[in-house]
Amino acid sequence: MKILVLGAGGFIGVNLTERLLKEGNYEVTAVDIEKDKLKDIGVFDDPRLRYLHLDIRTDNDTLERETKDHDLVIDLVAMANPALYVEDPLGVFTLNFTENLKIVDYCHKHKKRIIQFSTCEVYGMTAASVIGKDPKDMPCPFSEDDTPLIMGPIKNHRWIYASAKQLLERVLHAYGLQHDLNYSIIRPFNFIGPRIDYLPSEKAGNPRVFSHFMNALLYGTPMKLVDGGKAFRAYTLIDDAVDCMVRIIENPNGACDKQIFNIGTPENEITIEGLAHLMKEIFNEHFRQEGDPDPEIVTVSSEEFYGKGYEDCDRRIADISKATELLGWKPTHDLRSVIYKTMEYFVQQHRARQGQPEPATASN
Ligand code: NAD
Numbered sequence: 001m002k003i004l005v006l007g008a009g010g011f012i013g014v015n016l017t018e019r020l021l022k023e024g025n026y027e028v029t030a031v032d033i034e035k036d037k038l039k040d041i042g043v044f045d046d047p048r049l050r051y052l053h054l055d056i057r058t059d060n061d062t063l064e065r066e067t068k069d070h071d072l073v074i075d076l077v078a079m080a081n082p083a084l085y086v087e088d089p090l091g092v093f094t095l096n097f098t099e100n101l102k103i104v105d106y107c108h109k110h111k112k113r114i115i116q117f118s119t120c121e122v123y124g125m126t127a128a129s130v131i132g133k134d135p136k137d138m139p140c141p142f143s144e145d146d147t148p149l150i151m152g153p154i155k156n157h158r159w160i161y162a163s164a165k166q167l168l169e170r171v172l173h174a175y176g177l178q179h180d181l182n183y184s185i186i187r188p189f190n191f192i193g194p195r196i197d198y199l200p201s202e203k204a205g206n207p208r209v210f211s212h213f214m215n216a217l218l219y220g221t222p223m224k225l226v227d228g229g230k231a232f233r234a235y236t237l238i239d240d241a242v243d244c245m246v247r248i249i250e251n252p253n254g255a256c257d258k259q260i261f262n263i264g265t266p267e268n269e270i271t272i273e274g275l276a277h278l279m280k281e282i283f284n285e286h287f288r289q290e291g292d293p294d295p296e297i298v299t300v301s302s303e304e305f306y307g308k309g310y311e312d313c314d315r316r317i318a319d320i321s322k323a324t325e326l327l328g329w330k331p332t333h334d335l336r337s338v339i340y341k342t343m344e345y346f347v348q349q350h351r352a353r354q355g356q357p358e359p360a361t362a363s364n
């Protein structure tokens with residue numbers, strides 16, 4: 001099978017590409033405007049990998065030709081960082097909807113199956129938070145085909161990301177209804193693992209929370225709890241997530257045709273405040289060395305951290321019964337293991353950069 005992976009150079013893309021080349025009988029064309037993470041995994045010497053430096057916004061002829069030349073298109077391209085949703089809502093909408101819509105059109109035109117990466121953020125806020133109840137008291141899992149999608153008010157423009165993703169899902173569904181386009185949609189629930197984002201002391205930007213907290217542990221910057229860190233998240237190890245993605249790619253007996261799948265680990269739920277303390281605990285237990293900083297944990301407002309227009313998703317519990325029933329998939333890593341494995345990667349990179357001995361990797 002010839003697979004076109006758009007956004008292959010990103011966190012999910014590089015881990016998925018590595019697995020496809022290691023395990024499957026696939027030829028992969030990895031498309032991205034970045035290639036550093038692909039270089040890290042040494043896939044450039046694999047004859048089954050072809051890297052194509054292509055900006056999906058600029059070269060439509062090449063994008064359409066590549067779509068036509070492959071059996072399956074996997075679309076990961078997006079601006080996927082909440083700071084950007086607040087800073088550049090129009091850029092988020094244009095890339096995540098308008099540019100991605102071109103890919104859907106090409107797949108329809110050339111009758112190619114598409115696997116589209118959406119987000120758990122399409123579910124928005126919990127019903128509990130909307131009626132003024134405590135989401136802790138009303139744990140209701142989000143399920144792909146039945147849960148209503150609740151976005152915040154227009155003035156909170158963070159929601160343009162989730163709305164763009166949601167509209168793209170609705171367009172895919174309509175193409176399936178009216179033109180029999182074969183698509184599968186994936187809604188990831190907070191994957192973390194090696195190669196996620198970057199450390200802000202090493203590269204300018206405002207990445208996702210694990211990177212900020214990892215940066216604090218290695219560089220001593222404060223661990224900032226936005227609005228007290230009361231929001232809940234449930235973290236999935238990228239390896240478990242990729243296991244599910246491969247099953248969706250394989251699509252046994254067409255089980256994934258025109259289907260939406262949550263990929264998450266509901267048991268791995270924690271508040272962001274709890275995450276900060278757990279990361280410190282695991283770092284101190286397994287990785288701390290003489291001279292490592294001991295970062296303070298502070299609270300900041302979302303306006304200070306992100307700017308006006310931010311609103312949080314208070315809680316996201318994935319109902320993963322569909323992936324279990326249709327694909328036999330279940331995640332296998334608990335929260336401590338997810339954090340340990342992700343932390344191990346960043347610590348090894350950091351120590352190597354500092355020319356220090358790698359930590360003895362005690363099993364966790
Ligand atoms: P990422 O930012 O690491 O990867 C996105 C990739 O797209 C990057 O490599 C970037 O260079 C590339 N890209 C951006 N603009 C491009 C353009 N114009 N042309 C070509 N390439 C371009 O993000 P990720 O975490 O790997 O997420 C991948 C997809 O999954 C995104 O659609 C994201 O919305 C979705 N998602 C991810 C998570 C998660 O847990 N990581 C959760 C929910 C949704």
Ligand code: UGA
Pocket residue numbers: 080081082119120121188189190191207208209210212213223224225226227229231233272312313
């Ligand atoms: C992210 C991005 O929207 C997408 O990658 C994706 O849609 C989704 O996660 C996902 O991975 O499923 P979010 O989880 O809100 O959304 O992104 P983070 O930046 O990791 O924020 C998580 C929580 O930590 C939020 O409550 C945020 O306010 C908080 N936070 C973030 C802090 O308290 N401190 C920080 O330094 C950074």
